[in-house]
Amino acid sequence: MDHSFEQSDALIRSGARRLTGDQRRLFQAEVATVLCGGCPRQAERRFGGGRETVEKGLQEQRHGIRCLENFAARGRRRSEEKDPQLAAAIRAIVEPHTDADPELKSSRRYSNLSAAEVLEALIVKGYPKEGLPSERTLRDILKRMNYRLKRIQKGKPLKKTEETDAIFANVEQVREQARKEPETLEISMDAKAKVALGDYVRGGKNPDRRRG
Incomplete structure (x- = not known):
């Protein structure tokens, strides 16, 4: 029973x-x-x-x-919700080091600061280390605040082609031969950009020039 x-x-x-x-x-x-x-x-x-x-x-x-x-009130409150001043301090530190989404498809912001650097800046501002969230937690806080931690690369260096050394070796050889020939004049020319001068400007037409 x-x-x-x-x-x-x-x-x-x-x-x-x-x-x-x-x-x-x-x-x-x-x-x-x-x-x-x-x-x-x-x-x-x-x-x-x-x-x-x-x-x-x-x-x-x-x-x-x-x-x-009241399901929303259950569980632990997030650090930025419990301490709005902390959230404001984080934003003040990160915002000057952010760029907008390059594709302009979202309001997401990209920062070149790491979570560890943000923690150090908060300590400098006077926040006690023992009262701050861990580096991993701060990384989550930054994501919730719509920041993405990325090292911003302004430009990628050009890769050296396989023919580069051969090209410069050939140029040096030609220059050496030219120096040995007295009737040869060596002219150095920047070929990256061409600037028209004198009569070649605007196809030879100059609005300031008047016929006598």
């Missing part, structure tokens, strides 16, 4: 775990009313679930109302 009671109690506990919110509370209230004489403490000892939850279910059952759950 005792074994049968144990099976029934286990089945009731299993059924309660499969329910959520007010449905679980009402089920626990019905079980407490029928099997425990409406006593939340006895229901807690026998079936678990917490006497406060059972009591709330009994109140909902008596008055025919439902208590709304």
